[in-house]
Amino acid sequence: MKIISLLGATGSIGTQTLDIIREHPDEFQLGAISVGKNIDLARKIIGEFQPELVSVQNPMDYNKLKGEYPHIKFTYGDDGLIETAVYDKADILVNAVLGSVGLHPTLQAIESGKTIAIANKETLVTAGHLVTEAAKRHNVALLPVDSEHSAIFQALQGEKTKNIERLILTASGGSFRDRTRAELADVTVEEALNHPNWSMGAKITIDSATMMNKGLEVIEAHWLFAMPYDKIDVLMHRESIIHSMVEFHDSSIIAQLGTPDMRVPIQFALTYPDRAPLKSSQRLDLAKIGQLHFQDMDLNRFRCLHFAYEAGKAGGTMPTVLNAANETAVAAFLSGKIRFLEIEDLVEKALSKHKTITFPSLQVIQEVDKETRQYVDSLV
Numbered sequence: 001m002k003i004i005s006l007l008g009a010t011g012s013i014g015t016q017t018l019d020i021i022r023e024h025p026d027e028f029q030l031g032a033i034s035v036g037k038n039i040d041l042a043r044k045i046i047g048e049f050q051p052e053l054v055s056v057q058n059p060m061d062y063n064k065l066k067g068e069y070p071h072i073k074f075t076y077g078d079d080g081l082i083e084t085a086v087y088d089k090a091d092i093l094v095n096a097v098l099g100s101v102g103l104h105p106t107l108q109a110i111e112s113g114k115t116i117a118i119a120n121k122e123t124l125v126t127a128g129h130l131v132t133e134a135a136k137r138h139n140v141a142l143l144p145v146d147s148e149h150s151a152i153f154q155a156l157q158g159e160k161t162k163n164i165e166r167l168i169l170t171a172s173g174g175s176f177r178d179r180t181r182a183e184l185a186d187v188t189v190e191e192a193l194n195h196p197n198w199s200m201g202a203k204i205t206i207d208s209a210t211m212m213n214k215g216l217e218v219i220e221a222h223w224l225f226a227m228p229y230d231k232i233d234v235l236m237h238r239e240s241i242i243h244s245m246v247e248f249h250d251s252s253i254i255a256q257l258g259t260p261d262m263r264v265p266i267q268f269a270l271t272y273p274d275r276a277p278l279k280s281s282q283r284l285d286l287a288k289i290g291q292l293h294f295q296d297m298d299l300n301r302f303r304c305l306h307f308a309y310e311a312g313k314a315g316g317t318m319p320t321v322l323n324a325a326n327e328t329a330v331a332a333f334l335s336g337k338i339r340f341l342e343i344e345d346l347v348e349k350a351l352s353k354h355k356t357i358t359f360p361s362l363q364v365i366q367e368v369d370k371e372t373r374q375y376v377d378s379l380v
Helices: 014-025 039-049 060-066 077-085 098-113 121-137 147-155 202-210 213-222 263-272 302-314 316-332 344-352 361-379
Strands: 002-007 028-034 054-055 073-074 094-095 117-119 142-144 164-171 230-234 242-248 253-257
Touching: 002 014, 002 077, 002 098, 014 028, 014 039, 014 094, 014 263, 028 039, 028 077, 039 054, 039 060, 054 060, 054 077, 060 073, 073 077, 077 098, 094 098, 094 263, 098 117, 098 121, 098 316, 117 121, 117 263, 121 142, 121 213, 121 263, 121 316, 121 361, 142 147, 142 213, 142 263, 147 164, 147 213, 147 242, 147 253, 147 263, 164 213, 164 253, 202 213, 202 316, 202 344, 213 230, 213 302, 213 316, 302 344, 316 344, 316 361, 344 361
Parallel strands: 002 028, 002 094, 028 054, 054 073, 094 117, 117 142, 164 230
Antiparallel strands: 164 242, 242 253
């Protein structure tokens, strides 16, 4: 029995993690969770799984829920996230929160010796050097949950890093893959949230439409697999059947395939190095699909992907700026304050304004993150 601590239990990855626990009650137990503002869903989760520790976002919900469930320990805020991350009975932390808020709890969980199943890509984008160094120092496994990184992780089982020629991340192309830049000028939030393949949260779906999501994944792959950026490529693949590939020196390519179902990589991270049945997942029928399509990525069309490569290569605090500016700009778009193409304009302005600080400490990263958000807010 593995006891799980889950950050972001009411989000897309969080609820699909609960599906895995629900399907394998003899293998997994939910020990601690953090939730945001969806308190109605939090109540349902508490009622079904009876976690010992629950962290909420604000003190008002904390006061309300602790009165309703006197047998459960409640906490809140940033300290609550950390308390959930280091929950002493947990074997594995699933970090499924959105944004750089997941960084500090992850570092604390690593120091406490937890295995980390990481779905919060912003943690590695913002402070990949700190996270990977801490994981190595404490001999903690970082198990990828993103479908692309899980695919690479699976393809590398039994392989030697020295034999890798390149990593190939696949990208669906998002909601607007068939539109020209001119056709993006007046797209609505509703159109942007209509992803052709995946069911995801609002922020990630917008990132997929701008291709920033793939850019963040490139930076994440750099840290997870210790691979230079010139050996990480992105290929558009409309069907999202091949989740990513690894090419080796001998020209062999190993790919991981499956239907677009995030529960598969989530479960692999939870059961690793073993596998378990997933009866609720749809089997892949290649004969029924018939054809798979691929094309090169146009970095002029998808400027956010270009920004991510450049920020990653610059290193230091530049990826922190990339992520903070993007989070702030996407929030502004979702609330109707800016147009879709202004997301990338704001990110570009923030990157151009910033002077890179190499090997930043956690405090410096947090300061740069805050300053960037304030700057982008001022432009909005």
